[in-house]
Each structure stands twice: as structure tokens, then as C-alpha cells.
Amino acid sequence: xxxxxxxxxxxxxPADDRDGAAADEEKVRYFIFTVCGASYALPPSxxxxxxxxxxxxxxxxxxxxxxxxxxxxxxxxxxxxxxVLFESERHRAGTFLVLNLDSDDVAFGCTEVDEIAExxxxxxxxxxxxxxxARFFAAMIELPGRRIPVLSVERILQTLENDLA
Amino acid sequence: MFHVDLGPLDALLLAxxxxxxxxxxxxxxxxxxxxxxxxLVSKGESLACVMLEAHFGRLFSPSAPADAAEPVAFLxxxxxxxxxxxxxxxxxxxxAYPLRDFRLPPRGLRAYLRALGLSAxxxxxxxxxxxxxxxxxxxxxxxxxxxx
Numbered sequence: 001x002x003x004x005x006x007x008x009x010x011x012x013x014p015a016d017d018r019d020g021a022a023a024d025e026e027k028v029r030y031f032i033f034t035v036c037g038a039s040y041a042l043p044p045s046x047x048x049x050x051x052x053x054x055x056x057x058x059x060x061x062x063x064x065x066x067x068x069x070x071x072x073x074x075x076x077x078x079x080x081x082x083x084v085l086f087e088s089e090r091h092r093a094g095t096f097l098v099l100n101l102d103s104d105d106v107a108f109g110c111t112e113v114d115e116i117a118e119x120x121x122x123x124x125x126x127x128x129x130x131x132x133x134a135r136f137f138a139a140m141i142e143l144p145g146r147r148i149p150v151l152s153v154e155r156i157l158q159t160l161e162n163d164l165a
Numbered sequence: 166m167f168h169v170d171l172g173p174l175d176a177l178l179l180a181x182x183x184x185x186x187x188x189x190x191x192x193x194x195x196x197x198x199x200x201x202x203x204x205l206v207s208k209g210e211s212l213a214c215v216m217l218e219a220h221f222g223r224l225f226s227p228s229a230p231a232d233a234a235e236p237v238a239f240l241x242x243x244x245x246x247x248x249x250x251x252x253x254x255x256x257x258x259x260x261a262y263p264l265r266d267f268r269l270p271p272r273g274l275r276a277y278l279r280a281l282g283l284s285a286x287x288x289x290x291x292x293x294x295x296x297x298x299x300x301x302x303x304x305x306x307x308x309x310x311x312x313x
Contacts, residue, residue, distance in 0.1 A: 057294035058173060059274065060224030060281055069271070071288045078271040105271040157273060164277040 026121045030141065032114040032148060035082045036091050041141055041150045044116050048100035051107070056093075063163045064090075070107055072098055077105040080156060085136065099153060106157065119143075124150075135159075167239070168295075169257040171221050175295040177287065178251070180259065182300050183239040187250075192238055202305035205238055205250040212240065212250040215303045224281060241300055251300055262287060267297060 030041035054070040056079055062068075065084040069076040077098060083091035093109025125140050136159070138152035167178040192207040194214070203214040234256040241249050267285040270278045278284075282303040287295040 055292055057288075059270075059278070060221075060283070062274070062277075066274075069286065069294065071294075074268065074288065076268050076271055076286050076288075078273055104273045106273065160273055164274070 027118045028121055028124065029116055029118050030148075030150065031097075031116050033095075033097065033110045034112045034114060035086075035093075035110050036089075037111070038083075038086070039114065039146075039148045040082065040110075041148045042097070042153070043150075046100055046153060047097050049098040050113055051096045051098055052094060054096055054107075056109075063160065064088075066160065067109075070096055072096075072105070072107065075105055077107040078160070080106065080108050080160075082108055082110070082151075085156065085159070101153070104157065106153075108151075166260060166262065166297075167253070167257050168260040169217060169253050170255050171218065172255075174221075175289065175293065176217060176221065177262075177295050177297045178239065178300060179297070183241050183251075185240045187238040187240065189236045189238075192250075200305070201307040203252075205252065207238075210248075212248050213305050214238075214250045214252055215300070215305050217251055217253050218255060219306045220282075220303055239300075243301055249300070249303075249305075251303070 029044055031044045031047055032039055032041050034040070049072070051070070051072055054072065056068040056070055057076075059066065059068045059078075065081050067079055067081050067084075067090075070079050071077075077096075079093070079096065081091055081093065083089050091109065091111070093111070095110050095113060096107040097110055097113075099106045099108065119141055123141050123143060125142050136152055136156050137149040138155075139150040141148040141150060166180055169176040169178065187205075187207055192205050195204045195206050195211070196202070197204045197213070200213075203216060205212045205214040234254065236252050236254045237257070239251045239253065241251065243249060266287050268287070269275055269285055270283070279299065280302065282299050283296045284299040284302075285297040287297065289295050
């Protein structure tokens with residue numbers, strides 16, 4: 001179908017159908033946060049709690065992207081510094097996203113919590129490995145003038161496991 | 166347990182892991198040249214020696230200075246392996262903590278920390294972390310030619 005045929009088809013389509021198609025498009029919700037100006041997304045269900053002003057305690061001989069442990073309600077959580085993971089630069093997090101995991105106690109440091117936003121499924125693309133940190137992403141939210149990586153918690157945890165092995 | 170102030174953190178050692186303690190005047194230090202590790206000699210017995218501060222200095226970034234104290238050696242039997250001495254050169258005291266205060270490290274770090282001789286953590290108030298040591302897993306740090 002070429003462009004002319006597409007336009008003809010759309011013109012022939014009742015207006016209700018076109019509106020209905022847009023309204024019916026499946027949407028997905030993501031929790032958006034920033035680390036030093038870079039936005040990232042996680043499914044809202046992946047986050048158990050947002051905590052602020054936690055002290056990061058030293059943990060020995062870990063990869064640089066694990067600056068230490070935080071005490072979240074008496075339970076030690078491994079902190080990931082995503083900026084070190086993605087850009088090899090240290091970031092002192094003020095806010096911690098405590099992840100909702102059965103298998104481990106983990107918190108991601110972040111600069112700011114933005115919003116829980118809804119996106120049409122059509123905005124999601126599986127991430128091509130064109131960026132070096134692509135291995136940490138499960139998908140990419142493609143918006144006009146903006147791309148937000150959806151983090152793969154599983155792959156990030158796997159990286160630590162591999163590095164400690 | 167023995168509570169040892171190591172500057173930015175505390176090390177906790179279960180008193181039940183040790184069969185005795187020696188004051189500094191009761192031992193002399195020698196060096197195992199083959200293994201390049203310090204050896205504590207007391208009353209004719211030689212024990213491979215873990216210098217606690219050197220051990221933590223290796224694991225953690227350079228620590229903030231803490232008060233030095235008269236060294237004390239804690240002695241541990243580890244049958245069938247060789248017995249071992251743990252020398253503490255920082256202030257320490259005996260303290261008791263409820264078991265419920267202790268937490269295993271997060272699962273992703275647990276085996277790794279255990280291999281380093283750190284078996285559990287305790288948060289002492291909002292700004293202090295304490296590591297419970299597994300002395301059986303602590304190895305003497307080779308001194309790379311330094312006189313013991």
C-alpha cells in the first residue's frame with residue numbers, strides 16, 4: 001500500500017472507527033525517574049518503596065557501581081549506582097528506589113522521581129544493541145524527541161552476579 | 166561478642182569462636198617466609214596470624230584513623246586445619262546484642278561477603294554499620310616482604 005492508497009483508505013473509514021482505534025490501543029504504565037538528567041523507566045510494580053536520605057554504608061571490594069548498603073527498615077539493601085553502570089561516573093544518590101523483588105534486597109539510587117506515565121504500546125521498541133549499555137535495557141520508550149530506556153532489573157542483577165563470580 | 170572499632174565501621178567477633186586471648190606481652194611476632202604471613206609465637210606454639218586491621222584495610226578503602234590500643238590476640242582452634250590468632254590493634258570491648266538485630270547480607274552479595282569472612286550485618290543506629298566476622302574464613306594477609 002502506498003501513501004495515496006493509505007490516505008484513501010483512511011478517508012473511506014468512518015471517523016468513529018479511527019477514533020476508536022486510537023482509544024483502544026493498549027497502553028502501558030511506567031515509573032519514570034532520572035539519574036543525573038538521564039531518564040529511565042521501570043514497571044511500577046518493580047518498585048516497593050521510594051526512600052530518601054539513607055546513608056550508604058561501605059561494603060568491601062565490590063564493583064564500583066555498588067557503592068554499599070542502605071538500611072531500609074532494618075534490612076540491608078544492595079545499592080546500585082546506575083550512573084557508574086552506564087557512564088562510569090560516580091553519582092551521590094539522594095533518593096533510593098527500593099525494588100520489589102522476591103529473590104533479593106536491592107535499591108537503585110536516583111536523582112529525582114518524575115512520574116508514573118502511560119504510553120501506547122506502539123511507543124515501545126525492543127532495544128537494538130546500538131548503545132553500549134543496551135544490555136541493561138529491556139525496551140525503549142520512543143517519544144518525539146525523547147527516548148527513555150526501560151531497565152532490565154534481571155540483567156543488572158545478573159551483571160553483579162557475574163562480576164562477583 | 167567482641168566489638169572492635171575499626172574507624173568507619175565496627176567488626177564483631179563472637180567470643181565463643183575463641184578459646185583464649187593473649188596480652189601483647191605474652192607473644193612475639195615472627196614471619197613465615199614461605200607463605201609471607203605473620204606468625205604469632207607464644208609458649209612454644211606458632212599460630213598463623215590475621216591482623217584484623219590489615220585485613221579490613223585490604224577490603225575497604227583507607228579507613229578514617231581510629232584510636233590505637235594495646236594489641237590483643239584472640240586464639241582460635243579450627244580442627245582439622247591449623248589454629249589461628251587474630252590480632253586486634255584497635256579499641257575493643259565485650260558487648261551483647263540480641264540475635265534479632267543481625268541481618269544476613271542481601272542475597273546477591275551473601276556468598277561473596279561470606280567468602281571474605283563477613284557473615285552478617287547489624288545497623289547500630291542510623292549512621293553506623295557493624296559486620297559480624299566469620300573468623301574461620303579470614304585468611305592471613307601476605308605481607309609482601311614487610312617485616313612482621
